[in-house]
Amino acid sequence: MRFEYAPAPESRDVVDIKPSYGLFINGDFVDGSGTAFKTINPASEEMLAEVAAADEADVDRAVTAARKAFESWAALPGRERAKYLFRIARIIQERARELAVLESLDNGKPIRESRDVDLPLVAAHFFYYAGWADKLGHAGFGADPRPLGVAGQVIPWNFPLLMLAWKIAPALACGNTVVLKPAETTPLTALAFAEICVQAGLPPGVVNILTGAGATGAALVNHPGVDKVAFTGSTEVGRLIARSVAGTGKKVTLELGGKAANIVFDDAALDQAVEGIVNGIFFNQGHVCCAGSRLLVQESIAEELLDALKRRLGTLRLGDPLDKNTDIGAINSAEQLARIRSLTESGELEGAERWTASCPLPDKGFWFPPTLFTGVAQSHRIAREEIFGPVLSVLTFRTPAEAVEKANNTPYGLSAGVWTEKGSRILWMADKLRAGVVWANTFNRFDPASPFGGYKESGHGREGGRHGLEAYLDV
């Protein structure tokens, strides 16, 4: 049975996008010295705004501003820093609808997700770390742990404002000042956040936002005035950063790629598992580093599960990200769409069997329908490389030991999922899986109180929880 849905678009009127944006340095919006670039709506390819690009001189100005602000920000009593962060959290809640729409416009993600997942988590993250600012002496890092100084932070385009929150909230709570570079394709919510800093009365220079591409990020990471580098993005760039900070004494945390196994045993609650698989790989168009991109299903139920999964995928609605009924939004950029296409083509060439949900794709914008591959071998590129799109590779196993062996057969180690009704098996699996987050009978859950981060080539350091403080303290 197919249900027809009338369009239910969220209003764009709540956002006021300016024709052009500058850099946010020392509390002011200033012109950038690099060549300005355009940010577009990936669902329509319409231009949203022109954004300044920061060059090395701009980076230097921002780092200098952050350095100057550091002295007094670090000297501020923790309870005062806390209050600034609480203010920011409140303003985010007040402007949540506007920010959600802006995020969906710039990123392409469904409004249902930006409204119900991204924004609530953004506010929660600031609330959580606000509360730590005057309790650092109780966090287990000594009586009076000190901040590091200036944090240079580079974030990706998949959760633009949420990744900003993950970076800025703990950094400020611990007494650091920051220079943050949002992703080239999704700068708008970070620039809105700069306005929020102004509204909150945050002292100038405590937060600086530099827009630009990879060169801006490299200049920031390599600036000698930066004491701490925090990066979320690809393992490839993470490697370059780890190499470039060698011997400098800069503290580094890296949240990188993943190729998570989502493991379904024959006794799992099937309908719940199907929902979990869908949430695991089709949430945010699969633009999720911890996405459950490898489905490992026990052989005896593979057929039944795949039938149910395909049936469910047939009901997903792809289209206008601002439509409240939309499940699958737009791919963030033409470049990412090309990468997804190239990897799915390799899946076919290497002999895996492709199945794609039949759904009409809009004429304009960047789209990729929910797709799964069966008959995938562990050596296939689609089983080893991060696709970062709505593409699921399905493998089978017979025994728990085989499931563990296959799940761990990857250089990544960010997350994993386990579906079974047997408690002791969950704990055994959780123990054996080499991954920083294990979701049992659930998937893609996030909370500011819960540490997140990877094993192996998925990076080092944790974000969230008490553990997340360590990245921003001189300990």
Add this chain to the structure above:
Amino acid sequence: MSETGRLAVRKTYKLFVGGAFPRSESGRSYVVSSSKGDFLANAARASRKDARDAVVAARKAFPGWSGATPYNRGQILYRVAEMMEGRRAQFVAEVVDADGVSARKAGELVDAAVDRLVWYAGWSDKIGAIQGAANPVAGPYFNLSTAEPTGVVAVVAPPFGPLLGLVSVVAPVIVTGNTCVVVASERAPLPSITLAEVLATSDLPGGVVNILTGHTGELAPWLAGHMDVNGIDLTGCDPDLARTCEQEAAENLKRVLRPAKTDWLADPGLDRMTTFLETKTVWHPVGI
């Protein structure tokens, strides 16, 4: 010849890999002299192949050692301390030879090394309580973070403090369940091999600690770039070598402990353990 006219039976100093004492596959050795310049021994000069063999041994030992109960690991580390105490006179003599300190000072250093092992032994079943957490998430979920060992860790031991320094860098790596490949002090490697004899008789499974003697500058970069090594402690590297090794380590994003000025007699803190621990967070829904 000694005063009694009896010729001493000298020891051949070899490597310690997978619980055995092989010579270097390269057949190479190098002269180790005392701080006064007297000949002490020809130590094995490990090669790249020896380093790779040691990583294989450490990887093989990892599932068993990381899967042992913390109580068991603590008991074994305490056993190592017991065995060291029994060889106190031998270690004192070696430290005197290596560092040219007085016998009394050497005694203090050996005692501190034994005490350090006892200290770390006690951490085996406590570090998890300090590093883990039950996280109060905003939803109906059980959410627990636990500390797990990183895997195979390469350890570049400090050039000075050939026993206390060595014990202080190895114990924190293995007490949490990691296995390791140690590059011993190049100038004073002999106490490390005597320590290996202690380890070999302390119920420590073969391969948990592997010790290579040789040229630090030759061995450390191979280990830093090895794709099956998960972490590296650069304590014994000079700044140039540390930079090179950290660059190599980026290839598979190893956890890196950078060299820092260290007072080996001071309270070590938790850093040496926590650098080579991963935090795993498990979620499960709560419901009926």
